[in-house]
Amino acid sequence: MLSIENLTYAFDGNARPIFQKVSMAVKAGEFVSVIGESGSGKSTLFKLITGLLEPHTGEIRIHGAHPGNRLGNVGYMPQKxxxxxxxxxxxxxxxxxxxxxxxxxxxxxxxxxxxxxxxxxxxxxxxxxxxxxxxxxxxxxxxxxxxxKDLLLLDEPFGALDSLTKRNMHSWLLGLWGNLQKTVLFITHDLEEAILLSDRIILLGKSGTIKEIKVNLPRPRDAEIIYQSEFIVMRKELERLIQDEN
Known part of the structure; x- marks a missing residue:
């Protein structure tokens, strides 16, 4: 569905690239969360995929094609x-x-x-x-x-909601996911949310590196899975990986 190869990007006047030779791929039907500290480039990555920004080097392919203009090739939902x-x-x-x-x-x-x-x-x-x-x-x-569009980019869509409403949204989306037949890239700062909803998690480091974590939890999922030992272990591992980036 989405292929990124050797992506390099830096804002004008900034000698240090936000991304440097980053490669990643997203398969059709996957739910992939993107996490990382503020300034790690999550929203910039989305702007590059949508075509609002152009990479300095590297390729972004959607459906295996390399469209000259990516604008309008994906569905995008901001936090507001x-x-x-x-x-x-x-x-x-x-x-x-x-x-x-x-x-x-x-x-x-x-x-x-x-x-x-x-x-x-x-x-x-x-x-x-x-x-x-x-x-x-x-x-x-x-x-x-x-x-x-088959590829949806969701930029912290539940970030402004209170914890109870967010939990209800998680339950709702988990119940709906099997019938959507969409591919989702999902930005979040909430580690619990990332594990609960995702098939894979991509951790963006401040150095422009990425780490991929596979979420080995069966689907369909219930929001109550957050209390299970496998979920807690995965959250601890994710926290450790984030600390290693600091």
Missing amino acids: DLLLPWRTVIENVILPLEVTKENRQRKIPEIHEWLARFGLADVEHAYPDELSGGMRQRVAFLRTIMTG
């Missing part, structure tokens, strides 16, 4: 939901269809099906300020899916 306050839930969800000029009426049955799947059927005509934080994030996530 960025819902349009004057539009209802369903009007926000169909926004990507308006951008691509797809036939909205033909898509309405599919959209209603997705709204039901996301637990939003009863609020499709509500406005964003009438929704809870968790509901708003569900709408923003569904809007990202409606871009029709």
Whole structure:
């Protein structure tokens, strides 16, 4: 789905690259979390993948191709939901269809099906300020899916939520994941969240290096798995790897 080879990038005027000859790959259907301290380049990596920035050297391939312009080749969801306050839930969800000029009426049955799947059927005509934080994030996530892209980049989508709402979102996403048939790159600072949701975790070091950690926990998963010994051991190992980067 995504292949990055020998990626090097530095901001203009900065002699020290953020990434230097970084290589990684993401298979179709994987959920991969990207973690690392502030300044390690997580958001910059996303901007490079989306095409908002261009690498100095190296290649970024999506679906095995090397598009000259990567803009519009992936779905992107930032931490803030960025819902349009004057539009209802369903009007926000169909926004990507308006951008691509797809036939909205033909898509309405599919959209209603997705709204039901996301637990939003009863609020499709509500406005964003009438929704809870968790509901708003569900709408923003569904809007990202409606871009029709197979590769989704989620930049700390649950980072602004309180701990209880975040836990509920984890349970919701775990229950939904098997039916999404998407590939996800997910930025988070929450180690528990990274282990719970992911197939693999990529640790970005400040030196521009990466380490990959495979999450050997069976799917489907339940949020209660965080209390199991295997989960606790994996979290300790992840904490140790992060400390080694300091």
